[in-house]
Amino acid sequence: MSKFRLKATSKAGKAIKTEFEAGSKKEAKSKVDKLVQKNGIVVQALEKKQTYQYKAQRPGKKKIAGEQEAYNKEELEKALTNLGYNVQSINKKLFDFKGGVPTQEIVTFVSLSADLLRQKLSYDEILDLLYEDTENKKMKEVIKEIQKDLKDGKEGSEVYGKHEDVFGKFAAYMLGVASTSGNMALVFESTAKFLERDAEFKKNLRRSLLMPTVTVLAVVATVLFYVGYIFPATAELFLEFDIKLPPMTAATLEMSYWLQDNWIMLVLAHVLPISLFVWYIKTPKGKFMLDKYIIKIPVIGDLLHKTSIEIFARVFYTLYSGSGQNIDVIRVAAEACRNTYMEKQIKEVAIKMMLKDGAGLVESMEETGVFSNTAISRFRLGAESGALRENAKQLAEYYEVQTTYKMESVIDTINLFINLFIMIALIAITVVSSEAAIIQPNS
Numbered sequence: 412m413s414k415f416r417l418k419a420t421s422k423a424g425k426a427i428k429t430e431f432e433a434g435s436k437k438e439a440k441s442k443v444d445k446l447v448q449k450n451g452i453v454v455q456a457l458e459k460k461q462t463y464q465y466k467a468q469r470p471g472k473k474k475i476a477g478e479q480e481a482y483n484k485e486e487l488e489k490a491l492t493n494l495g496y497n498v499q500s501i502n503k504k505l506f507d508f509k510g511g512v513p514t515q516e517i518v519t520f521v522s523l524s525a526d527l528l529r530q531k532l533s534y535d536e537i538l539d540l541l542y543e544d545t546e547n548k549k550m551k552e553v554i555k556e557i558q559k560d561l562k563d564g565k566e567g568s569e570v571y572g573k574h575e576d577v578f579g580k581f582a583a584y585m586l587g588v589a590s591t592s593g594n595m596a597l598v599f600e601s602t603a604k605f606l607e608r609d610a611e612f613k614k615n616l617r618r619s620l621l622m623p624t625v626t627v628l629a630v631v632a633t634v635l636f637y638v639g640y641i642f643p644a645t646a647e648l649f650l651e652f653d654i655k656l657p658p659m660t661a662a663t664l665e666m667s668y669w670l671q672d673n674w675i676m677l678v679l680a681h682v683l684p685i686s687l688f689v690w691y692i693k694t695p696k697g698k699f700m701l702d703k704y705i706i707k708i709p710v711i712g713d714l715l716h717k718t719s720i721e722i723f724a725r726v727f728y729t730l731y732s733g734s735g736q737n738i739d740v741i742r743v744a745a746e747a748c749r750n751t752y753m754e755k756q757i758k759e760v761a762i763k764m765m766l767k768d769g770a771g772l773v774e775s776m777e778e779t780g781v782f783s784n785t786a787i788s789r790f791r792l793g794a795e796s797g798a799l800r801e802n803a804k805q806l807a808e809y810y811e812v813q814t815t816y817k818m819e820s821v822i823d824t825i826n827l828f829i830n831l832f833i834m835i836a837l838i839a840i841t842v843v844s845s846e847a848a849i850i851q852p853n854s
Contacts, residue, residue: 414460415439416482419452427452432573458482462504467496478504512550512577518606520550521582525599534561534595553577567591581726581747582606588730601729605722605747608811612718615818619711623829630836637840638663639670649850657846695751703752706781710821714814719748720786721810723757728803738762741772753781772799785809 413434419427433439436459443457460480465487468474475496481487484501491498520541527537538558545551553574560570567590571583578586582602589598646664649656656664670677691697706716726744731737745757761775773791776782782790786806793802 413439416456416458416460417443417446417454418456418458419446419454422451463487463501464504465491465501466499467491468499469495470497474499512547512553514606514610516545516547516550517578517582518603518610520545520554521586521599521606522603525596525603528596528599549577561590579606581743584743585726585729598729601725605725608718608721608725609749612814612818615822619818619822619825623825626829627832630833634836634840635670638667639674642843643667643671654850657849659843660846660850663843699751699755702750706750706752710817714817714821715750717783717810717814719750719753720783721807721814723748723753724786724803724807724810728800728807731800731803738765741765750781753779756781 413436414430414432415436416428416430421427431439431442433442439457439459443454446452447454460482462478462480463484464476464478466474466476479487479490481490484503488498488501523541524534524537527540528534535558538554538561542551542554542558545554557570557574561567566587568584568587570590571578571587575583577583582605585598585602585605589595589602642663646656646660646667692701706712706719723744726747727740730740730743741762742758745754748754748757756779757776760779761772764770764775764778765772770778771794773787773794776790777787789802789806789809790799793799796802
């Protein structure tokens with residue numbers, strides 16, 4: 412989000428100066444236009460805060476160079492002059508690229524905050540420490556802005572909500588909740604755990620799916636290049652001397668000619684369906700359909716399903732107060748579980764039953780059809796014993812351990828099959844190539 416400053420005059424001639432945030436200059440102008448239509452103000456200037464590079468020197472001191480954000484060049488020059496500097500140059504920074512914030516940087520920020528909160532440090536002191544120790548430029552700006560907004564008395568949801576692009580939607584919500592909760596350290600700790608598990612699961616998913624896919628595609632491309640380009644160059648030498656080719660060599664040469672004649676259709680037949688599928692699952696409807704059926708796929712689907720239930724249970728444990736139905740807690744946990752189908756079922760079936768029909772939590776959850784028998788039994792036991800929150804935590808920890816071990820097993824199994832596939836491909840190439848050794852000229 413970029414910062415903008417509006418200078419205007421009201422109908423009564425009073426000067427107005429206000430700052431606000433917007434995603435782009437177009438969005439900022441749209442907000443200003445609404446103010447003009449509603450209040451009839453006269454706009455004098457709409458300025459965007461930008462980064463300027465300056466060189467300045469105090470009398471008798473060493474020349475300094477630095478960067479500073481300001482709404483215009485004159486404002487920065489005036490500020491430096493008031494501090495006793497002789498300004499030598501001020502130029503707008505042409506390429507103000509701050510980069511993104513790695514997931515690990517976010518995890519470190521939240522985890523350290525939780526640890527220091529347990530040590531009874533004030534949150535303002537914690538932000539000072541984290542600002543000094545953070546090397547990522549973008550993260551430094553975020554921490555500085557969070558500290559400023561909190562000092563200005565803004566609500567936690569507003570402070571962290573505008574940094575959704577950095578923290579993510581759920582983490583930003585949880586950190587906003589922490590500032591008004593009775594146990595800030597617990598909420599930070601649970602958020603850190605969620606981020607760690609999310610990062611770990613994505614990393615393992617890449618290991619189990621992405622890298623094997625790349626490996627298989629590389630092997631297939633190598634085989635096709637050999638069969639379609641290198642092999643014919645060798646085999647056709649024998650045909651020039653009218654030498655009869657062995658069966659495998661002849662069959663491979665025929666396949667090579669077929670690939671050369673039909674390679675465009677083959678590429679389109681593979682690329683088009685994959686491209687359409689990727690486009691479809693990026694649409695809201697496609698994402699919903701993918702989430703609905705992917706949890707039914709053996710092995711990987713089961714892991715995804717249990718991971719979503721684990722996240723739901725962990726968020727439920729963090730926010731559940733033990734009083735009433737805690738509808739907002741269930742809604743937030745559903746939004747956090749990373750599966751749009753499960754989220755829809757929980758919101759439209761479970762929450763609706765609880766509000767409209769007065770049904771109990773466990774009964775409503777069972778009716779959604781998205782919770783495993785293990786999850787239902789743990790929630791039922793918790794509801795009957797009055798320890799619903801503790802049972803939710805136990806369920807989350809149980810599924811965390813189970814999915815971690817299963818994911819390692821899946822990765823090992825996939826790697827085994829990949830190695831077998833590579834071995835078979837290499838043997839096939841070797842055998843076909845070696846057959847040329849038995850070719851003899853006609854007597």
